[in-house]
Amino acid sequence: MPLPVLLMLSMALLAISIYAVAVARQPGGSRRVYGAALAISTLALILTLTHLLTAPEPVTLTLPLGLPWLGAHFRLDALSAFFLIVVNLGGGVASLFALGYGQHERAPERVLPFFPAFLAGMSLVVLADDAFTFLFAWEFMSLTSWALVMAHHQEPANARAGYLYLVMACFGTLALLLAFGVMAGPNGGYDFATIRAGDMSPGVATAALFLALLGAGSKAGLVPLHVWLPLAHPAAPSHVSALMSGVMTKVAIYGFIRIVFDLVSQPIPWWGGGLVLALGGITAALGVLYALMQHDLKRLLAYHTVENIGIIFIGLGLAIAFQANLMYASAAMALTAALFHVLNHSLFKSLLFLGTGAVLTATGERDMERLGGLIHPMPWTALAFLIGAAAISALPPLNGFVSEWLTFQAILLTPELPQWLLKFLAPAVGALLALSAALAAACFVKAFGITFLGRPRSPAAAQAQETDRYSLAAMFTLAALCLLAGILPGLVVDGLGPVVGLLNGEARLVAQHNQPWLTLAPIVDAKSSYNGLLVLTFMALSGTAAAFLIHRLASNALRRGPAWDCGFPDASPATQYTAGSFAQPIRRVFGSIVFQAREQVTMPPPGNGSPAKLEVKMRDPVWDYAYMPITTAVVAASTRANDLQYLTIRRYLSLVFGALVALLLGMALWR
């Protein structure tokens, strides 16, 4: 029964979109629209959660919409239920946040109508059960999110980001279209049930894998298809950024999983898994390096999304490799890790983007170099942001640690694979993953430290105010979920059981709910286990003990002294560590190779009072080597084709005539 209700809820979201056109300009309009979106998302969340936990039998429904001979097929199974939870959780929290945040929107008529439609589009992608409905919903999702990216189109950077996003979205949809075309075969069975039941040749399966990598990868932000993501995600209003980064990339991953693990009936060759694994590793490492070099808070978060997509794809690549070798128990581990990270990333990335939104409302600044000291005026935002930063840095007892730990557990199972290439590749990717985890921690020490600690670097930061209750409620909901998923990982793993079973030939991890003390023991207790509750208890006890000892043994007298008093009692805030200086060591080590970073120091000669200058130049290797050649070729081709625009009418007719005769000649000779 939940499927028709879910579809009706999506329709209700679309209706709210239309309603939002009418009320966008009214004073209370934004409250009403976001309130309705919140209510619908919550309802859908409860429905899907109960469906996943109680009756994971697939439900299907065919409506006489769309193509006349196909109809619109919808299906709710464990996989779509899980991703619907991600979508509706993210959508609900973003709506809650926007109840407060949306009040500050300068152009509500550009945001309100598209926001519920965007949510509906994402839900429909996940529910679609035929290629046409899937692609239609996918394009709908892309276009509505594009409209949201273009909400503040007056800024040239946003317009450029929107254009790039549109180009990449078209490219991705084209790849997916071809993927479905290849899988449907010459008989054109475009509903997923037919595709699932049909037998494919191994070549078709491989082609579908490549096309799904291109199509879903470009949406998710897989290197080298990520270029649009760090430009487009920050351009949207913050609650939409949270949705795009936290949820829409997950819908893209849903598309990949649906095609590769569900629809492709032929086993994917093992090297396909190796390819996905290698791409995931490169994406993770490059993404976090990019993120470290950013001083714009939202852009940093967007680049960091690229890293997390890499981690998820590492899990998926391992799962493909294990499945190709019929090692379903190990594949269950890898899949659980990937899906767990999907949930986790949607939680903490949304949380961080919402926190950035709160900072943006309070100060009007996104540039870290102009923030600082916000922990004093905004203590609650700072706390929520800190929890998110710790979770994304994979610190126990929060949720990020669990999924990365599971990914490492899956990597540790790879020596059992028979292929030597994978035996060597997996540890290398593991090293990249470890590197990116460490760099992520550095990245978020920088993000939190520069933004919230120290002293304000601009008057705007000095006059910041704590954000409103709705925003805080949204952030703390997510923070609480981060903590819960971290200390009760067994419940999440059990909830993921039906999803993993669906994708993995009914093989799943052992049930965790009867493990003692909420321990997570994916294989056997003796081999590896993790207990978030224990870690939390230990941290709480040792923290309390340390605080107690310090307060007991140290002097009680409260002292307030000037900070940074190294001979300059009234040093300006500019003498603090900056975001740039924080990233400098890592830029020296990695950036000089990866980004060809070049630093140039200009020292004024003695006697000259002008300040010294440090210039850093960086190049994006992906842009330089992958995109510039394409751009150059397109420009060159269109310059040449431009001549065709100024022909005389006889020349045009001659062209038509020549083409016709050539085609007929070809036809006559061919036969």
Add this chain to the structure above:
Amino acid sequence: MHSLEFDIAHFLAGGMVVISLLLLYQDRLYALINVFALHSLALALAVGWQAYIQDAHHLYVTAGIALLFKTIFIPVALHRIIRKLGIHRTLEVVGGVGRDMLAGAALVALAILVMLPVTAGADALSREDLAFALAVVLLGLLLMISRHNAVSLVIGFMSLENGLVLAAAGARGMPLAVEISVAFSVLIALIVIGVFLFRIRERFDSVDMQAMDAFREERRR
């Protein structure tokens, strides 16, 4: 199979191809229009004959339209237009009869080579008709690209359209509504083209396409 009916249909359709070839080397506009009228007459007869042997009454309407509009009305209108434009005495330089005839013959051969193998399953009558119709279409296109005068362009376009109607009639008839709408669109095209011819003349003092191209070349710089 080779009955009298088939022979007559074959004759009329083949006659259209021959008249299309005739169109190619008419260097006087009056003669061109008159030959076009003959072309349309042949079309009307061919379609009428098809209507008779297929016993398809709506094709009589098609034939009537061809006779009324394309054989009488359009040629008369074009006569008036060129007299008003004062170009009825101009000679159009045609590229050379030999060259045009060779190109035309090659196109006819191509049309037959393409059509006959493709339509192997159909009956002989419609196969021949389709091959001839394609030849007429190709010859019309050739006429359009080998002429400079705008009026000749119009004639080329109309003869091309005649080829399409021939194809449709041969292929067991197309719905009458389609045929009528095509006929009206051709008429409207004639009106629009006629208006344009006068407008073009007003601006450029000529309906020679080359003269207009010269203006375009200047604008382009």
